[in-house]
Amino acid sequence: MTAIDLNDIPALVRGLGENAKAAGRVLAQASTDAKNTALHVAAAALRGDAETIKVANATDMAAAEEKGLKGSFLDRLLLTDDRIEAMATGLEDIARLPDPVGDVIGSWDRPNGLQIERRRVPLGVIGVIYESRPNVTADAGALCLKAGNAVILRGGSESFHSAGEIMECLLAGLRAADLPEAAIQRIPTTDRAAVGEMLRLSEYIDVIIPRGGKSLIERVTAESKVPLFKHLEGICHVYVDGAADADKARDIVLNAKMRRTGICGSAETLLVDNAASDQLTGIVDALVEAGCEIRGDAAAQALDSRMNAATDEDWKTEYLDSIISVAMVDGVDGALAHIAANSSDHTDAIVTEDDAVAEQFLNEVDSAIVMHNASTQFADGAEFGMGAEIGISTGKMHARGPVGVEQLTSMKYVVRGDGHCRS
Amino acid sequence: MTAIDLNDIPALVRGLGENAKAAGRVLAQASTDAKNTALHVAAAALRGDAETIKVANATDMAAAEEKGLKGSFLDRLLLTDDRIEAMATGLEDIARLPDPVGDVIGSWDRPNGLQIERRRVPLGVIGVIYESRPNVTADAGALCLKAGNAVILRGGSESFHSAGEIMECLLAGLRAADLPEAAIQRIPTTDRAAVGEMLRLSEYIDVIIPRGGKSLIERVTAESKVPLFKHLEGICHVYVDGAADADKARDIVLNAKMRRTGICGSAETLLVDNAASDQLTGIVDALVEAGCEIRGDAAAQALDSRMNAATDEDWKTEYLDSIISVAMVDGVDGALAHIAANSSDHTDAIVTEDDAVAEQFLNEVDSAIVMHNASTQFADGAEFGMGAEIGISTGKMHARGPVGVEQLTSMKYVVRGDGHCRS
Numbered sequence: 001m002t003a004i005d006l007n008d009i010p011a012l013v014r015g016l017g018e019n020a021k022a023a024g025r026v027l028a029q030a031s032t033d034a035k036n037t038a039l040h041v042a043a044a045a046l047r048g049d050a051e052t053i054k055v056a057n058a059t060d061m062a063a064a065e066e067k068g069l070k071g072s073f074l075d076r077l078l079l080t081d082d083r084i085e086a087m088a089t090g091l092e093d094i095a096r097l098p099d100p101v102g103d104v105i106g107s108w109d110r111p112n113g114l115q116i117e118r119r120r121v122p123l124g125v126i127g128v129i130y131e132s133r134p135n136v137t138a139d140a141g142a143l144c145l146k147a148g149n150a151v152i153l154r155g156g157s158e159s160f161h162s163a164g165e166i167m168e169c170l171l172a173g174l175r176a177a178d179l180p181e182a183a184i185q186r187i188p189t190t191d192r193a194a195v196g197e198m199l200r201l202s203e204y205i206d207v208i209i210p211r212g213g214k215s216l217i218e219r220v221t222a223e224s225k226v227p228l229f230k231h232l233e234g235i236c237h238v239y240v241d242g243a244a245d246a247d248k249a250r251d252i253v254l255n256a257k258m259r260r261t262g263i264c265g266s267a268e269t270l271l272v273d274n275a276a277s278d279q280l281t282g283i284v285d286a287l288v289e290a291g292c293e294i295r296g297d298a299a300a301q302a303l304d305s306r307m308n309a310a311t312d313e314d315w316k317t318e319y320l321d322s323i324i325s326v327a328m329v330d331g332v333d334g335a336l337a338h339i340a341a342n343s344s345d346h347t348d349a350i351v352t353e354d355d356a357v358a359e360q361f362l363n364e365v366d367s368a369i370v371m372h373n374a375s376t377q378f379a380d381g382a383e384f385g386m387g388a389e390i391g392i393s394t395g396k397m398h399a400r401g402p403v404g405v406e407q408l409t410s411m412k413y414v415v416r417g418d419g420h421c422r423s
Numbered sequence: 424m425t426a427i428d429l430n431d432i433p434a435l436v437r438g439l440g441e442n443a444k445a446a447g448r449v450l451a452q453a454s455t456d457a458k459n460t461a462l463h464v465a466a467a468a469l470r471g472d473a474e475t476i477k478v479a480n481a482t483d484m485a486a487a488e489e490k491g492l493k494g495s496f497l498d499r500l501l502l503t504d505d506r507i508e509a510m511a512t513g514l515e516d517i518a519r520l521p522d523p524v525g526d527v528i529g530s531w532d533r534p535n536g537l538q539i540e541r542r543r544v545p546l547g548v549i550g551v552i553y554e555s556r557p558n559v560t561a562d563a564g565a566l567c568l569k570a571g572n573a574v575i576l577r578g579g580s581e582s583f584h585s586a587g588e589i590m591e592c593l594l595a596g597l598r599a600a601d602l603p604e605a606a607i608q609r610i611p612t613t614d615r616a617a618v619g620e621m622l623r624l625s626e627y628i629d630v631i632i633p634r635g636g637k638s639l640i641e642r643v644t645a646e647s648k649v650p651l652f653k654h655l656e657g658i659c660h661v662y663v664d665g666a667a668d669a670d671k672a673r674d675i676v677l678n679a680k681m682r683r684t685g686i687c688g689s690a691e692t693l694l695v696d697n698a699a700s701d702q703l704t705g706i707v708d709a710l711v712e713a714g715c716e717i718r719g720d721a722a723a724q725a726l727d728s729r730m731n732a733a734t735d736e737d738w739k740t741e742y743l744d745s746i747i748s749v750a751m752v753d754g755v756d757g758a759l760a761h762i763a764a765n766s767s768d769h770t771d772a773i774v775t776e777d778d779a780v781a782e783q784f785l786n787e788v789d790s791a792i793v794m795h796n797a798s799t800q801f802a803d804g805a806e807f808g809m810g811a812e813i814g815i816s817t818g819k820m821h822a823r824g825p826v827g828v829e830q831l832t833s834m835k836y837v838v839r840g841d842g843h844c845r846s
Contacts, residue, residue: 252844358839374843396629410823421674421677
């Protein structure tokens with residue numbers, strides 16, 4: 001391991017990169033048992049060190065409060081016994097996921113007898129840049145490890161002490177499994193310059209996963225020389241078609257908007273077919289009763305007076321709050337046009353009993369996830385049955401939709417012959 | 424279509440990007456029949472316009488000769504009746520490939536009844552930057568079209584007139600199939616500034632594929648804000664293990680090096696196990712007889728006097744010529760260490776009758792393609808049975824190895840429910 005000098009950030013980050021690359025080569029060959037052992041021991045360490053973790057977290061919390069940081073920020077930073085237990089359980093869940101490394105994902109023989117196999121291999125080194133949510137330290141470290149990748153973590157500075165104690169538990173796991181400690185590293189300083197260095201380290205880091213608000217994602221996108229798995233925002237639409245079942249439409253809109261308003265899969269815009277205008281009142285009843293503010297276009301307002309006026313900006317706004325914008329559209333083509341103009345390519349849903357119309361919507365909406373008669377809040381790796389996810393990708397390259405263990409791998413071709421020469 | 428002003432390169436390239444994005448949306452929904460019709464009509468047009476194409480090519484050839492360009496450059500630029508026929512046949516071969524768009528590449532049901540499907544969709548807009556090889560215009564345009572992508576082509580300036588005539592044939596195909604002409608566009612100027620503009624156009628171009636020499640790839644890699652499918656070079660190794668069959672070893676090394684020396688899958692370095700030193704003379708006999716220069720390390724030179732001395736630079740040199748470097752190594756671990764230090768992550772082969780040693784090599788060499796008892800010259804999409812390829816990718820993201828039609832797609836998740844809300 002390269003020695004660390006906290007005053008020379010470029011050298012520091014570069015050293016972490018070198019260590020990660022070397023560790024990645026070892027991890028790529030590590031057995032499933034070794035990786036799972038590391039995860040189980042780390043889970044036990046989290047439980048055993050819960051008091052130490054809470055003491056470190058209290059330090060972080062006190063500093064954050066002193067800085068005047070507010071409710072939702074503090075809530076994400078806080079670690080309780082329940083949350084520490086959830087982290088430990090999360091590691092055990094990841095241990096139970098199938099190991100994708102080495103999976104043969106395709107194989108065929110050529111007429112000349114060559115045998116060709118496509119085999120999953122780790123991506124290599126992953127950088128994760130996240131805000132002050134200490135539990136991401138455990139989740140992201142564990143997912144990358146399970147997929148055979150080395151990881152460099154850079155969490156928000158306000159969670160520095162909490163994340164440090166969590167790191168100790170992960171390292172205990174690596175040591176117990178005789179895996180290199182550089183498999184999971186974190187930036188050992190809160191200096192923001194380290195983020196910039198990570199974004200330039202394409203020689204060592206294969207992919208960077210930024211998790212956080214729009215401003216973080218925008219900065220990372222603008223600066224990164226390393227490929228990203230990311231989504232900028234989730235402006236998810238629910239389109240209620242003229243052939244929608246009214247009960248399903250009402251329940252799905254209410255769930256898609258209000259189950260949890262702060263997640264990327266929550267709906268931000270409701271599109272109602274003019275042919276379904278008689279369903280609007282029932283949907284608005286449910287939303288208003290749940291405490292949702294409604295901002296409608298002129299046509300929607302004319303149908304229901306309980307709406308404020310939507311501006312053009314509303315169609316491109318991710319509220320992450322109890323607010324929904326509503327536009328009346330002419331059938332599925334109107335919905336497709338609105339979505340094409342305003343989509344963030346995340347998740348969009350249609351409610352209809354007309355399968356042909358549903359198929360058109362599913363085909364033509366160019367988003368990572370398209371849904372028929374289901375709530376957009378299902379946009380989640382666990383809900384997809386993929387286990388834990390490190391995020392949702394709206395990019396078209398490599399990984400699209402939930403990024404789970406399998407998406408954290410690449411592949412190689414393995415070719416077997418018997419002295420084959422090419423003619 | 425946006426109007427074109429050849430004096431405003433940024434606006435020009437941006438306009439092509441806008442047009443391509445709009446065309447891509449149409450292409451994503453285009454039927455297999457329509458795409459194949461376009462390819463067949465374009466093939467017929469190439470045959471019908473062969474004389475016109477040769478006249479344009481003569482203009483390009485004369486200008487290139489006047490510039491003093493040399494043999495291999497002129498050879499790549501030249502179009503003959505045979506080469507035009509090969510282009511036409513190539514388009515028909517691509518028409519015969521399965522259409523990947525819409526393929527369901529995974530599907531499962533969740534316990535709550537949600538049906539989840541992973542479906543192939545086009546990547547969107549692809550930029551191809553290549554040297555003065557006019558036939559790439561047809562190949563790249565056709566492959567991108569078949570995968571439902573719009574493409575922006577930027578060929579070498581010396582092939583400008585030839586490529587222009589080939590473009591006319593592709594456009595005739597698009598018109599006959601009622602597909603948007605902006606499905607296949609080319610930069611209508613030889614101004615090199617257009618390349619820089621393409622590399623910045625991440626808003627419209629989803630991936631750029633550079634094809635050409637090391638200097639082009641290095642420039643594109645340094646400047647691009649758009650993801651790339653690329654390989655920088657192919658420093659392919661053949662390792663002859665102590666347990667190699669001598670005939671297979673000799674034949675494979677000879678084929679891997681000398682079948683065609685100018686392709687990326689040709690071998691540049693031979694690694695010989697010290698335990699196989701008795702095989703060296705036979706291999707050197709075959710190479711020398713074929714006219715290959717041999718540069719050995721001290722140990723190899725001591726075993727066979729027909730070698731020049733290899734310098735450190737030789738291990739990292741892609742000769743693309745009748746030259747091979749030779750190093751003696753200690754078993755498979757020695758070979759793995761040499762490859763890890765010098766590999767370009769392209770294609771590496773082991774010759775051995777020991778399956779356990781082969782498996783170690785196949786597992787641990789971190790290249791896009793690893794081979795056992797087969798020539799590295801098989802590193803090719805057609806030889807893999809994938810049909811035509813647009814190149815070989817050594818990146819770990821999205822596409823690795825031959826980039827064929829299937830690799831030019833992304834995917835989306837299609838989720839079907841029956842009023843499903845998330846609890």
